[in-house]
Amino acid sequence: MGCHIHQHRWQKLKMLILRRRVREFCSGLFSDGKAALVTLAALGSFLSGLVALIPGVAV
Secondary structure, eight states, X not given: OOOSSHHHHHHHHHHHHHHHHHHHHXXXXXXXXXXXXXXXXXXXXXXXXXXXXXXXXXX
């Protein structure tokens, strides 16, 4: 965070906090086999719903 521009300092700080939150959120998604299976099933369901709602996505 050694940039002399004040706005850049805040941008770097916000990205640091955001990365930690994303890492904390994602760490539980694939923690073991059961969690990974549930995560992949949810992702598949979401994509299936998206394809059903938007006809051009399936191309």
